[in-house]
Amino acid sequence: xxxxxxxxxxxxxxxxxxxxxxxxxxxxxxxxxxxxxxxxxxxxxxxxxxxxxxxxxxxxxxxxxxxxxxxxxxxxxxxxxxxxxxxxxxxxxxxxxxxxxxxxxxxxxxxxxxxxxxxxxxxxxxxxxxxxxxxxxxxxxxxxxxxxxxxxxxxxxxxxxxxxxxxxxxxxxxxxxxxxxxxxxxxxxxxxxxxxxxxxxxxxxxxxxxxxxxxxxxxxxxxxxxxxxxxxxxxxxxxxxxxxxxxxxxx
Numbered sequence: 001x002x003x004x005x006x007x008x009x010x011x012x013x014x015x016x017x018x019x020x021x022x023x024x025x026x027x028x029x030x031x032x033x034x035x036x037x038x039x040x041x042x043x044x045x046x047x048x049x050x051x052x053x054x055x056x057x058x059x060x061x062x063x064x065x066x067x068x069x070x071x072x073x074x075x076x077x078x079x080x081x082x083x084x085x086x087x088x089x090x091x092x093x094x095x096x097x098x099x100x101x102x103x104x105x106x107x108x109x110x111x112x113x114x115x116x117x118x119x120x121x122x123x124x125x126x127x128x129x130x131x132x133x134x135x136x137x138x139x140x141x142x143x144x145x146x147x148x149x150x151x152x153x154x155x156x157x158x159x160x161x162x163x164x165x166x167x168x169x170x171x172x173x174x175x176x177x178x179x180x181x182x183x184x185x186x187x188x189x190x191x192x193x194x195x196x197x198x199x200x201x202x203x204x205x206x207x208x209x210x211x212x213x214x215x216x217x218x219x220x221x222x223x224x225x226x227x228x229x230x231x232x233x234x235x236x237x238x239x240x241x242x243x244x245x246x247x248x249x250x251x
Contacts, residue, residue: 022052023049023052023053023059026045026048026049026052026059027045027049027056027058027059029045030042030043030045030046030049030059030062031062033045034062034065037232037233037234039066039069039070040070042062042066043063043066043067043070046059046060046062046063046066047059047063050063055093055097057094057097057098060093060097061090061091061101061103061104061107063090064087064088064090064093064094064110065087065107065110067084067086067087067090068083068110068111070083071083071086071087071114072114072235073234081115084114084115085115087107087110087111088108088111088112088115090107090111091104091107091110091112094107094108100141102138102139102141102142102145103138103145105134105135105137106134106135106138106147106151108130108134109130109131109133109135109138109148109151109152110147110151112127112130112131112134113127113131113151113154113155116128128155128158128177131151131155132152132155132178135148135151135152135155136152138151139152144195146191146192146195146199146202147192149188149189149191149192150188150189150192150201150202150205152188153185153186153187153189153192153205153206153209154185154205155180156180156181156184156185156209157182157185157205157212159177159180160180160181160182160212161212182209182213183213185209185212186209189202189205189209198232199229199232200226200229200231200233200236200239200240200243201233201236201239203222203223203225203229203243204223204226204239204243204246207219207222207223207243207246208246210222211246211250219246219250220247220250220251223243223246223247223250224247226239226240227240227243227244227247
């Protein structure tokens, strides 16, 4: 009897160990694919891990990130909305598991930011406040999170781009938004670039912020730096085209 119980305990332990190794392998492969911009294949790995353990934190937040990125590549707003809502659900799950994680807070900021872009005005403004809140929390928990710095910079830039007239109306109708500035956007983008100096998107957005400040020479310098970078992401072709278009406008 004792031998039987011991055998069962050992069998369970071996099974649990095997399951744990399988999940870790799936996540390791998923992260490697994500880091080389193969988000579709990466998401398959993270979803496979979640089928084994639905509350695995690494699988949850990484799945949220990939879902948000892939959602941006969908053909219609309706399709995008479905992907972004799923990314937001996964981000909320990640926050429930670990509310002080920089990654969980970042993917929440990313997901609500993407949802905001395709929402009505009232929802857009409500979600905008969350973008600022969660990107700042992500930075609070890890100041080296370059994606969070970029997201916060985008918040400052997009709000500032609304213009003074719209901001007055927003304040009258919806109670306003936190103060934003092109200067703050510049500082956030510069911090993102300092942490990751090879990413084209950060340079393009920094140039846009300089353009907002009417600092054309600085914008042109940054755009030329961006155009000298090697494309890596599937989205980089469009970003480089954006650089060229802005550069033509500034010359």
